[in-house]
Amino acid sequence: MPIYYFHIRHADRIVHDPEGSEFPDLQAALHEANESLRELVAHALVSKQSSVPLGIQVFDEDGNLAVEVDIDAVIPQIRG
Template sequence: MPTYYFHIKHADYVVPDPDGETFPDLDAARKEAGEALRELVARAILSNQAELPQAIEIRDTQGHLAAEVHIEAAIPQIAHRNRDQ
């Protein structure tokens, strides 16, 4: 099973994932990244952080970008709200 690393993207910096996690496939990693991003956003809101994480980069063991989950995909209500403004 492949190992993927979830790097957390903010507006002007990235927090790297030094450990990684093993998943059956990239789709499973994408699903987990979406859940992780929702949790990170919720924590940021509850703790009144000024900045929300914008995305999670999913990288393979060589550091190549395999996929990216953006906040709008993880939390559709945010995308809907941004379109209405």
């Protein structure tokens, strides 16, 4: 199974995923990235963290950006 890396994008930095996770395909990785971003944002808001994740960049095993998930796509209420 392919390995995908989820790098979490904040306004001022990117937190890199050094290990990655196996998924059957990009669609499965994208689904997990959407769910993960929702959970990360919820956790940041509930715990009153100063930095809320703005997105997740999904990279493939070769280091290529496969897809990016933005906060406004997973939480439509954020859109201005």
